[in-house]
Amino acid sequence: MLTKISKSFHWEMAHRLPFHTGGCRNIHGHSYALTVEITGEPDANGMVLDYFDLVTIVEPFIKEIDHSFLCDRSDAVVKDFLLANGFKTVFVDFPTTAENIATWFFERLSTNFMQYKNIRELRISVSETERTTAEVSGEIRIAPFDKRVFEHQAHMLE
Numbered sequence: 001m002l003t004k005i006s007k008s009f010h011w012e013m014a015h016r017l018p019f020h021t022g023g024c025r026n027i028h029g030h031s032y033a034l035t036v037e038i039t040g041e042p043d044a045n046g047m048v049l050d051y052f053d054l055v056t057i058v059e060p061f062i063k064e065i066d067h068s069f070l071c072d073r074s075d076a077v078v079k080d081f082l083l084a085n086g087f088k089t090v091f092v093d094f095p096t097t098a099e100n101i102a103t104w105f106f107e108r109l110s111t112n113f114m115q116y117k118n119i120r121e122l123r124i125s126v127s128e129t130e131r132t133t134a135e136v137s138g139e140i141r142i143a144p145f146d147k148r149v150f151e152h153q154a155h156m157l158e
């Protein structure tokens with residue numbers, strides 16, 4: 001029977017939204033919460049996925065961004081300042097909204113969960129505050145980035 005399991009993760013992170021005309025254009029931070037929900041068929045031991053394995057897969061992504069500034073690469077205003085002062089910065093190619101962060105997690109995590117053939121769907125929710133949540137969900141699939149890698153490798157074999 002299809003069964004859902006989920007686990008939550010937390011981290012602290014700064015960001016800003018350059019396009020925003022209100023408060024979000026300022027440098028500020030959130031105590032983010034991520035919930036990873038996996039749907040699949042339980043194995044012979046009654047597990048969709050060992051929570052230990054789930055943590056092993058997700059934790060490196062959390063450590064990478066914890067106490068960092070998540071910076072849209074096109075944000076020239078803060079980019080140079082962060083680099084010049086050696087602040088922990090993670091550059092991405094999208095405005096750092098909760099929606100985009102959820103999609104970013106979905107694409108990278110779905111690649112990792114592909115190795116488990118019993119897992120069907122992934123749901124990712126990202127909360128910036130206790131009252132705001134962005135959610136993406138879908139079937140486990142290869143992330144666009146990895147598709148490019150595969151296409152590149154295929155081209156090299158020709």
Ligand SMILES: [Zn+2]
Nearest residue numbers: 024028030128
């Ligand atoms: Zn914010």
